[in-house]
Amino acid sequence: MIRINEHYRKLQASYLFSDIAKRVAAFQSDNPDTEVIKLGIGDVTRALPPACIDAFHKAVAEMADDATFRGYGPEQGYPFLREAIAEHDFRKRGADIAPEDIFISDGAKCDTGNIQEIFATDIRIAIPDPVYPVYLDTNVMAGRTGEFTDGRYAGLIYLDSTRENGFVPDLPSDPVDLIYLCFPNNPTGATISRSELQQWVDYARDHRSLILFDAAYEIFIQDNTLPRSIYEVNGAKEVAIEFRSFSKTAGFTGTRCAYTVVPLECTAYTAGGDPVSVRDLWHRRHATKFNGVSYPVQRAAAAVYSAAGQAQVMERVTYYLANAEHIRSEMEALEYACVGGENSPYIWIDSRTDSWSFFDMLLNAAGVVCTPGAGFGRCGQGYIRISAFNNAENVREAMARIRNALS
Numbered sequence: 486m487i488r489i490n491e492h493y494r495k496l497q498a499s500y501l502f503s504d505i506a507k508r509v510a511a512f513q514s515d516n517p518d519t520e521v522i523k524l525g526i527g528d529v530t531r532a533l534p535p536a537c538i539d540a541f542h543k544a545v546a547e548m549a550d551d552a553t554f555r556g557y558g559p560e561q562g563y564p565f566l567r568e569a570i571a572e573h574d575f576r577k578r579g580a581d582i583a584p585e586d587i588f589i590s591d592g593a594k595c596d597t598g599n600i601q602e603i604f605a606t607d608i609r610i611a612i613p614d615p616v617y618p619v620y621l622d623t624n625v626m627a628g629r630t631g632e633f634t635d636g637r638y639a640g641l642i643y644l645d646s647t648r649e650n651g652f653v654p655d656l657p658s659d660p661v662d663l664i665y666l667c668f669p670n671n672p673t674g675a676t677i678s679r680s681e682l683q684q685w686v687d688y689a690r691d692h693r694s695l696i697l698f699d700a701a702y703e704i705f706i707q708d709n710t711l712p713r714s715i716y717e718v719n720g721a722k723e724v725a726i727e728f729r730s731f732s733k734t735a736g737f738t739g740t741r742c743a744y745t746v747v748p749l750e751c752t753a754y755t756a757g758g759d760p761v762s763v764r765d766l767w768h769r770r771h772a773t774k775f776n777g778v779s780y781p782v783q784r785a786a787a788a789v790y791s792a793a794g795q796a797q798v799m800e801r802v803t804y805y806l807a808n809a810e811h812i813r814s815e816m817e818a819l820e821y822a823c824v825g826g827e828n829s830p831y832i833w834i835d836s837r838t839d840s841w842s843f844f845d846m847l848l849n850a851a852g853v854v855c856t857p858g859a860g861f862g863r864c865g866q867g868y869i870r871i872s873a874f875n876n877a878e879n880v881r882e883a884m885a886r887i888r889n890a891l892s
C-alpha cells in the first residue's frame with residue numbers, strides 16, 4: 486500500500502489568498518461599476534529592463550544555431566553570471582565572496598524551501614512571526630514540527646517581530662540550531678541594522694548554529710548604513726547562507742532566476758560533532774536534483790550588471806519606492822502607524838483593529854485590496870500589508886479613495 490508523508494496532514498491550508506479572492510469576487514459582483522485596485526500582491530508590474538531583453542534575444546539566437554547552441558549547462562550556473570554576481574553584489578561592497586560560493590537557481594522560493602533537507606530532522610529551528618510561509622511549511626513537510634494548535638506549530642521557536650522590538654526579533658532565550666531571518670522583511674518591510682545583524686552572527690558563532698538570511702528585497706535598501714548582505718558583518722561566512730533573487734531586483738518573477746551563497750567556510754556538524762562543509766553538501770544536493778537555469782535566462786540576468794542594466798533596474802526601484810513613499814505618507818497623514826516603505830516595497834500598517842475587518846472596510850468603502858497581516862502569523866494580527874508593486878496612477882487613485890473613506 487502506498488502511504489503518504491503524514492507530516493503533510495499537519496499543514497494548514499493557506500486560505501489567505503483564496504479568502505481574499507472570494508471577498509473580492511463577492512464585492513465585484515455587488516459593485517460591477519467599481520474598478521478594484523489590488524495593492525495586495527507581491528508581484529512586480531514593470532516589464533523586464535531592455536538590457537535584459539536584448540541579452541535574452543541574443544542568447545535565444547545562439548540557441549538557434551548549431552555552432553553556438555548550448556545543451557545542459559553547469560548545474561551551479563554559468564561562470565559569466567557567478568563572476569558578475571561575486572564582483573558586483575559582494576566584492577564591491579567589501580564582502581569577500583567567490584564565484585564558487587554562488588549557486589544559480591530558478592528561485593529563492595525553491596532555495597529557501599529546499600535548503601532545510603541538508604540538515605538533521607531533530608534540530609531546533611527559529612522562525613520569525615510574521616513570516617514568508619515557505620520557511621514554515623517546508624519544515625512541517627520535513628517532519629520538524631508537532632501539530633498546529635492556537636495558531637502555532639509545536640516544536641518550533643517563534644521569533645516575534647512586534648512594534649516593541651522594532652520588528653527585529655530578539656535573540657532566542659533557548660539555544661537554537663537553525664535561524665531564518667529576512668531583511669528587508671516580507672511582510673513587515675522592516676530592515677536590520679549592522680549592529681543588530683552582528684548580534685545574530687555572534688549568537689550563531691557562540692551556539693554553532695546557522696543563519697538562513699533571505700535578502701530577496703536587498704535592492705530596495707536606500708539607507709547606505711544598512712547591510713545589504715549578511716557577509717558585510719564580521720564572522721558571517723562561517724555561520725550564514727544568503728538567498729538573493731532577480732525577481733524583485735529586475736522583474737524576473739515570471740522569468741525565474743535567483744541565487745544562493747554558501748561560502749567555503751560555512752560549517753555544520755555531524756552527530757559526533759565533526760565539522761562538515763555546508764557548501765559541499767549543498768553542491769551535492771544541487772547537482773543531484775537540479776539541472777541548471779536556462780542559458781538565455783542566465784544571460785538576461787547577467788545583463789542586470791551592465792551599465793545600462795544597472796540604470797534600468799534603479800529606475801524601476803525608484804518608481805516602486807515613490808509608490809511606497811506615497812502610500813506611507815498618506816497612511817501616516819491619516820494617523821496610522823507604519824513601518825517599511827523606505828527601504829522596502831511593503832508598508833506594514835497598524836490598523837488598530839482586526840486585520841480582516843480593516844481589509845473588508847478598505848474593500849467595501851474604497852474598492853482597494855490589501856493583505857491582512859493575520860495571514861502571515863499570530864504577530865501579524867491587527868496589521869495589514871500594502872504593496873508598492875503597481876503602477877503609479879493606480880496607487881494615487883487607491884490612496885485618494887482610502888483617504889476619502891477614512892477621513
Ligand code: PLP
Nearest residue numbers: 592593594617671701730732743
Ligand atoms: N523570499 C521572500 C521573502 C519573498 O517574499 C519571495 C517572493 O515573494 C521569495 C523569497 C521568492 O522569490 P523567487 O521569485 O526568487 O522565488
